[in-house]
Amino acid sequence: MSTLPRRTVLTGGAAAVLAAAGFAATSAPASADPARRPFRLTVMGTTDLHGHVFNWDYYAGKEYDDAKHNDVGLAKVATLVEAVRKERGRRNTLLIDAGDTIQGTPLAYYFAKVAPINRRRIHPMAAAMNQMGYDAAALGNHEFNYGIPLLRAYEQQLDFPLLGANALDATTGRPAFKPYVLKTVFPAGAPPVRVGILGLTNPGIALWDKANVEGKMSFPGLVEQAAVWVPRMRRAGAEVVLVAAHSGADTSSSYGDALPYPENAATLVAEQVPGIDAILVGHAHVEIPQRLVTNKATGKQVVLTEPLLWGERLSLIDVDLEWGWRDGWQVRAVSSQVLNSNTVPEDPKITKLLKSDHELVVGYVNSPVGTCTQAMSCATARYQDVPALDFINHVQADTVKQAVGGTLPVLSIAAPFNRDAAIPAGQVTIRDVAGLYIYDNTLLAVKLTGAQVKDYLEFSAQYFKQLPGPGSYPAEAVTNAPTPTAVNGTPDYNYDVVSGLDAPLAYDIDVTKPVGQRIANLTYAGKALAADQQFVVAVNNYRQSGGGGFPHISKAEVVYNRQLEIRQQLIDWTKAAGSIDPARFATVDWRLVAGSTPITVTG
Structure with missing residues (x-):
């Protein structure tokens, strides 16, 4: 305690x-007129x-x-x-x-x-x-x-x-x-x-x-x-x-x-x-x-x-x-x-x-809910594909898949909410899991096409500042770019990562390109993403309702909405599984590049 x-x-x-x-x-100013009371x-x-x-x-x-x-x-x-x-x-x-x-x-x-x-x-x-x-x-x-x-x-x-x-x-x-x-x-x-x-x-x-x-x-x-x-x-x-x-x-x-x-x-x-x-x-x-x-x-x-x-x-x-x-x-x-x-x-x-x-x-937040086979951290999640964010996307997508079934492949969207979030190796408590998701958002799912997914990713990529070319850069020179609607810099929670459940969704973000032209080598299941391909996409209620101004998501057909809090879904999933094993869900599907050369970002 x-x-x-x-x-x-x-x-x-x-x-x-x-x-x-x-x-x-x-001091309160004194009145020039003695008849007046300050x-x-x-x-x-x-x-x-x-x-x-x-x-x-x-x-x-x-x-x-x-x-x-x-x-x-x-x-x-x-x-x-x-x-x-x-x-x-x-x-x-x-x-x-x-x-x-x-x-x-x-x-x-x-x-x-x-x-x-x-x-x-x-x-x-x-x-x-x-x-x-x-x-x-x-x-x-x-x-x-x-x-x-x-x-x-x-x-x-x-x-x-x-x-x-x-x-x-x-x-x-x-x-x-x-x-x-x-x-x-x-x-x-x-x-x-x-x-x-x-x-x-x-x-x-x-x-x-x-x-x-x-x-x-x-x-x-x-x-x-x-x-x-x-x-x-x-x-x-x-x-x-x-x-x-x-x-x-x-x-x-x-x-x-x-x-x-x-x-x-x-x-x-x-x-x-x-x-x-x-x-x-x-x-x-x-x-x-x-x-x-x-x-x-x-x-x-x-x-x-x-x-x-x-x-x-x-x-x-x-x-x-x-x-x-x-x-x-x-x-x-x-x-x-x-x-x-x-x-x-x-x-x-x-x-x-x-x-x-x-x-x-x-006492409540220190209650154990399971174990983890290896430590996971969100410290670099805003500029690097990390297992901690893959875990959120996996649970969201898995929850939607179990509920809606069907033949459409499932994608999931998550953002790096908390740079300090970390899941330790060994025993995991409620506060460990909850730290990954510090907002009380609920889970929904909508239908998007491949073309809409690309538009969405292009919008998300405005989070990054435009760089002159390959090299090594400090994080502050790369992330949190100012925009007309975020004049003090785009917050971390408005940078979204999209992952696939049934097969990998992979892409490069070319930070030397201007906004709107950054997503390259976009593939699903190893093949170029088709513009007309249909997906079910897991997303939080803030984003689906228009928060952040992302394209398409707020007007897309909703196929799942049970008002379940995502944080609680992460906790319940961990309890049910007993153990979090990143080998089950963690893959490197996106990276920052200059042309075809990966960018190195230092913390």
């Missing part, structure tokens, strides 16, 4: 805690917590760490929150979140699937956020991964509203969740301030969780719904308007034109909807201490901030106001910054509250 993460010992008061976390202290409202924000309560890596079985030595989890964030409240005054602060809370770790999975929450079993994220005193949270797209009933159960456990102005009832067209909330803040010696918090979620839910929401909810654009609700909030008395938006700042869509609304639209909301003072941004998993966006109608600057993910940062938004007899409260200035949670210990109240839940899940 594992222990909880170590608790850093930190001395000093709230000011020392905040200074260590990177807090840049600024007040600083501080709004704290988190986003994309993804089930992280403690600084613990359940897949690695140890305290979380990364190359930049970030720490994760709400227990760390809670310490920062309390320090801010002590420094600024609890009555002068609010705490909000921008979504993606109940999915992403074995802790979250356990209380959704293994021991689902109910009236007596509270979700650990709900327990932690209630303890911390959140004022509001927006819906994220991953809130829908486990279905609407579990989401509603989670919502009922919260002591604060779950907001989603663009999550509409499909029948009535009315909001299925509360669009906004008005909070009243009581400055010392001054009239109360009414603060409106609008929640916006991601239109991509209609694609990514189609099986859970189709016919039940619809998800129009963020700009369109903000334009409806911000004026209503102002008319309802909001003197400050904040938006918690589960949508990235840099306008783009991973699903291309599959929806009429952009996936990442926070900047568009700031530019096009008057009356907003600040936006807490989510979804993109990037750090934005402060970005100023000018509203096109008013010329007013709107502050955007995003606090990275998993509780690695806490955003602070300072709203400076002045009150006068004639015009009441007026916003004079807004600024933001982020604090680093790796400088503080975990909050002992959160630790005490959720220690038993944590230890229960640690």
Whole structure:
């Protein structure tokens, strides 16, 4: 049984805690008019917590760490929150979140699937956020991964509203969740301030969780719904308007034109909807201490901030106001910054509250499920054909083959989700297998032709940067190429490998060629792939629903969809087989080349 993460010992008061976390202290501006009363409202924000309560890596079985030595989890964030409240005054602060809370770790999975929450079993994220005193949270797209009933159960456990102005009832067209909330803040010696918090979620839910929401909810654009609700909030008395938006700042869509609304639209909301003072941004998993966006109608600057993910940062938004007899409260200035949670210990109240839940899940993920004849790793899977990814494709394809039968050959599609994933030689546990597949995707199968498979592979190959010729290159010079829809680099999860079950599907990727002309020597069963050949293709629900914008897959005929989670299929397959033997499924079917010469990639 594992222990909880170590608790850093930190001395000093709230000011020392905040200074260590990177807090840049600024004084609230004094009013030039003695008749006017200044007040600083501080709004704290988190986003994309993804089930992280403690600084613990359940897949690695140890305290979380990364190359930049970030720490994760709400227990760390809670310490920062309390320090801010002590420094600024609890009555002068609010705490909000921008979504993606109940999915992403074995802790979250356990209380959704293994021991689902109910009236007596509270979700650990709900327990932690209630303890911390959140004022509001927006819906994220991953809130829908486990279905609407579990989401509603989670919502009922919260002591604060779950907001989603663009999550509409499909029948009535009315909001299925509360669009906004008005909070009243009581400055010392001054009239109360009414603060409106609008929640916006991601239109991509209609694609990514189609099986859970189709016919039940619809998800129009963020700009369109903000334009409806911000004026209503102002008319309802909001003197400050904040938006918690589960949508990235840099306008783009991973699903291309599959929806009429952009996936990442926070900047568009700031530019096009008057009356907003600040936006807490989510979804993109990037750090934005402060970005100023000018509203096109008013010329007013709107502050955007995003606090990275998993509780690695806490955003602070300072709203400076002045009150006068004639015009009441007026916003004079807004600024933001982020604090680093790796400088503080975990909050002992959160630790005490959720220690038993944590230890229960640690025991679960360390349960043995079988053995493996040799170690397998995903460390190089993004640029090299490795047995670990072959294992995922084999299980997916085998599951589909057993279910649909028929005479069509079966292919499978998988991506290198987790560079740290590894299956050891010898005993294999749930966490070993689960580390290969860190998302809660379900398995589907569709029909594709040989020509469509080639198109699919060409699209996938845009993951690689164009190289001048043969040679040896470091991985960062080869992978994660920027594209118009992934300006910061194509993520690993949008690089797909296609494998054959009944016979090998083999191909070269010529990285000296431009995008769209890279797939060479494409064969099936040792023969050139015929354009009209028919295949059944196993694929996850994210990709089949349009995630990543891959061609053909979202419009292809679906021949299998039993809503079975792929991660659980990997675990169940291992239990049934008793042993994972790469000799049964691992073959080298694709490679990176320059012409006919293999490329060497170093880690």
